[in-house]
Amino acid sequence: MSALAQAHVHRRFRRWAPAFLAAVALIAGVLAGTSPASQAAGSLPCDIYASGGTPCVAAHSTTRALYSSYNGSLYQVRRASDSATQNIGVLSAGGYANAAAQDSFCASTTCVITVIYDQSGRGNNLTQAPAGGAAGGPDNLADAAAAPTIVGGHKAYGVFVAPGTGYRNDHTSGIATGDNAEGMYAILDGTHYNGGCCFDYGNAETSNNDTGNGHMEAIYFGNIKVWGYGAGNGPWVMADLENGLFSGVNAGYNANDPTVNHRYLTAMVKGGPNQWALRGGDAQSGGLSTYYSGARPNVSGYNPMHKEGAIILGIGGDNSKGSAGTFYEGVMTSGYPSDATENAVQANITSVNYGSGSTGGTVLAPGSRISLQATTSCCTADYVRHDDSDNNVVISGITSSSSATDKGDATWIVRAGLANSACVSFESANQAGHYLRHSNFQLQLATSDGTSLFQQDATFCPQAGHNGQGYSFASENYPDRFLRHYAYTVYIASDGGTNAFDSSTLWNDDTSWNVAAAWS
Helix, strand or coil: CHHHHHHHHHHHCCCCCCCCCCCHHHHHHCCCCCCCCCCCCCCCHHHHHHHCCCCEEEEEECCECCCCCCCCEEEEEEECCCCCEEEEEECCCCCEECHHHHHHHCCCCCEEEEEECCCCCCCCCEEECCCCCCCCCCCECCECCCCEEEECCEEEECEEECCCECEEECCCCCCCCECCCEEEEEEECCCCCCCCCCCEEEEECCCCCCCCCCCCEEEEEECCCCCEECCCCCCEEEEECCCCEECCCCCEECCCCCCCCCCCEEEEEEEECCEEEEEEEECCCCCEEEEEEECCCCCCCCCCCCECCEEEECCCCCCCCCCCEEEEEEEEECCCCCHHHHHHHHHHHHHCCCCCCCCCCCCCCCCCEEEEEECCCCCCCEEEEECCCCCEEEEEECCCCCCHHHHHHCCEEEEECCCCCCCEEEEECCCCCEEEEEECCEEEEEECCCCHHHHHHCCEEEEECCCCCCEEEEECCCCCCEEEEECCEEEEECCCCCCHHHCCCCHHHHCCEEEEECCC
């Protein structure tokens, strides 16, 4: 296979293909019996919280309005080519993000998210987090195109937090302080996480320093076990209350806090005088589960609480920034929301059909036969394939006149993810029991040995394509790395890094794949 790859290397030099040539119809067309949902007046999360007597005092989203009347900006982007900025709003009042405006503004360059606007009217916007008590200077800003998604049938972008990225507001209005009651939820990518500290959204210190137990109340998501953990191997939804990640009344292990890795995850924390609760669920379907509801932790400093009222996203209260995750929307409330109110919010969240139907649609349904077509301008006739002569995986041209063997080598059977059923694995159509898996970041065809490592290496989580076409596939165990072709060999690659195949040049195109009809 190495000879085949080398034969194509000279074609690597190619012109830039504009990233905004969106093919959203492909994504929307594979939804499993869904259609774009309208957002009825009075039905959106902050409308629901207000009706329940616990109004939003902060509302952040890069994907949609969270009030039915909201017609302002969701976020701001800044492009690298000239440092110009542009606000990205909604398509209509109470509607979805105008992703096409971002695509047009950021075409042929890159953009970062500079501001996530507060829809509540209180001015609790999130901007670049400054340095804090943890080591390091100000945080990085999120790549504006790194977390594409579909919501309500519309293309949108989330906030992709790589380690070192974070947002904050230390001068807020209306956010709970002291032992006052509050609630919060966030919609996250349940497949994008790590064991770093700390992927949080919620209430934190105003000084950017650790000021003691009980000075925070934020949603945490990840699989770190230093301060607390739940059942299984994680990730877990927990509450960051400062100097402790809690999932119950006890510090440390709590068996009732399950491992959750829904592709789109609803996470909720609420707290008041000597009471708090932790809830979560699948943001694509179903209701909420209560992982804990009861008294404050039985550790000194948490009853009463000493909340300070800053807001953080993607970092810890002292600006610890070793975490990874993806945020789509979230709010904070005044007062302790009822379960009934939160259940109604969850019903709205599931109604807008987050995602592209990755394993429930007609294209990536388990058992379906597909081929993976490159979308980079040089290579649209090329498909992911293996060769019987070795175990390497490359892209090469396949046509109707190709041999039956070549067509079979470029055909894959979709399986539910071996390590995560919310994701997918790809079994060779002509070598049963052989799967795409990465080893030392390069893709190979290998026989399943049943180990946990193999299952993770062979599991990939689909999301909307980084260049607006098809899908991008994140590695289950390296969620910041995606299937990418480089010099006609297939890798899992990050957007920038020390390896040649991590080059940022054409990364969005090279990591986007059309799911095509099977060649065999």
